[in-house]
Amino acid sequence: MIIYPSEYLKDFTAELFQCMGCPEDQARTAADCLNQADLRGVDSHGVARLSGYVRLWELKRLNASPEMKIIHETPSTAVLDGDLGLGLVTAPFAMKLAIEKAKIAGTGWVAVQNSNHYGIAGYHAMMALEHDMIGISMTNASPLVAPTFSKSRFLGTNPIAVAIPALTEPPFVIDMATTTVANGKLEVLQRKGMDAPLGWTQDKDGNPTTDAYSLKKGGSMLPLGGDREHGGHKGYCLGAMVDIFSAVLSGANYGPWVPPFVSFLEPPANQVGKGIGHFLGAIRVDAFRPATGFKEDMDNWIKTFRNAETSTGQERVLIPGDPERELTFERMKNGIPLHEQVVADLLELSLKFGLKFIVNPDKIQSK
């Protein structure tokens, strides 16, 4: 692993998006979104993914300077056509719109069609916090997950994020795929030569498997819960709900028609909508009760759960958002570790666009 200062990577990312043709403000937002993924420990959604966005742009499957349009709205809702832009740009735009609607109507809900991968779901949800609002964010994604009783890859990892403000405690932040685990966890096991626990994936015939390579052999990921006996049908329900909210409400592609993120796979023929879809929501806390009282109760909720009795052998009980916030603090201070392959990818990108990229981060001057 090679450790880079967070700010260096963020600036490089913003410059690179500008080289693709992104307007500066959009490039900065997109870079911030990838940077937050790296800081929060979702390494698969940080700069490691930059080359993937570039490849989609080269294939004209991604528009770096989209003209986003609101194509329908009511006091508390809107549909945004993302003009095939980066989800890293269209989703924050949609979330801002949801926040503006919530200021007047109490809540705001924006469905996005014609978009692309939007990074970590939590980034967009957390935008609501500074407005004393609850933020909600979900997206559909490349199909890798099988419905219960099926071996067809019909759903993405379809994440849900919910960010809720507190007063003196840090905010409560859920950011979870609706599968048992994210794909990145399988790659970790592959590198270590280890098997996966039952309930993570199934083989190409839909049988239980512990093969960490099962996905690469035509298998599929399992919805949260795993098999039917362990509640996997509930994970299927959640993933399906995310797909419908993100894509059927917005007019994007759903289910098996969702265009893949990887450039070596063609989008399925006979598209049923436009691009991929997101769904963003903002709930003004004081549309229900005064914000201070709510946030005091959130403080009490958080303290109560943090002080729950631990199970035998466990050190502490966590609040959603704790691990990511602690890692952010650590990585802001000590830097972001990148795999050699990711550094090589970034170097290649820098050469492609004529940008400077320092391969030995010890030589980076702090600003």
Place this chain on the structure above:
Amino acid sequence: MIIYPSEYLKDFTAELFQCMGCPEDQARTAADCLNQADLRGVDSHGVARLSGYVRLWELKRLNASPEMKIIHETPSTAVLDGDLGLGLVTAPFAMKLAIEKAKIAGTGWVAVQNSNHYGIAGYHAMMALEHDMIGISMTNASPLVAPTFSKSRFLGTNPIAVAIPALTEPPFVIDMATTTVANGKLEVLQRKGMDAPLGWTQDKDGNPTTDAYSLKKGGSMLPLGGDREHGGHKGYCLGAMVDIFSAVLSGANYGPWVPPFVSFLEPPANQVGKGIGHFLGAIRVDAFRPATGFKEDMDNWIKTFRNAETSTGQERVLIPGDPERELTFERMKNGIPLHEQVVADLLELSLKFGLKFIVNPDKIQSK
């Protein structure tokens, strides 16, 4: 099992609620809600629960003739004080309000405080369907579930329901506890003398167990996913979100303070809010896109997923709501099977209130 005609049980339930002092329309709504639980196969939430409501009413922990009040509202939100009424009454009232708000603002969201157990979550969500709206329903509940890494019973089974209309296909209806399984499944295993799968519950020290009686021995239910390795922290996130939406937004009791449904347990001291809480939502489909286009896409979504390839040994792939709808059809035709103990409970209730109850359903005259 003794099999009763559905309508007979519904009429008896409505009469009984009226004997408690419920106004007739509220009694009919409450009876319909319990009846739908019986028809849909959620037997624990049907007439089997009637005696539980009566015991709470006798203890004055439930108000049969509540004066419900809207205590705060914006164009798309409201908070309802349920005046300690039946959740079977306050939740439909709140859902109607959400639907009215959605007609004007696009969406409507109502948080309910000072309520009681509201039956099956799906009943309230499904009220939105006939208005071409998506319905959402959640509630907190008696604490039986431990957060990940904890042995404290701090959350209820905290269900989420989402009902989405289709055109020619039946609606898509999720109605799920945010635990691996509902408590009723453990009781089935107890009756059969069988062990539970790992991941359903833990013992009083927070260790994994297959003991179907673990809950009765001080153990706790596990959130959807089970242990950390199988994604149980995500189920914890979902249960926590339901608790916060239902109770912290509304001003009801949350976490370990939620008053228990069972009458032999006292509500915890130092209540942090009023009663238990619900959260209901209605999303007008054409606040996003014309309803017909949306519903045609839902038909396509449903047909596509129903035709997904089955895993080895599986007969078919289900759409959320399929099993409950099929059972409703069967039970409307053939009747609702009740345990002897439930029949005995109903007989006892009938004697208490001087109502007629026929113990041998063969003698029931069809209307």
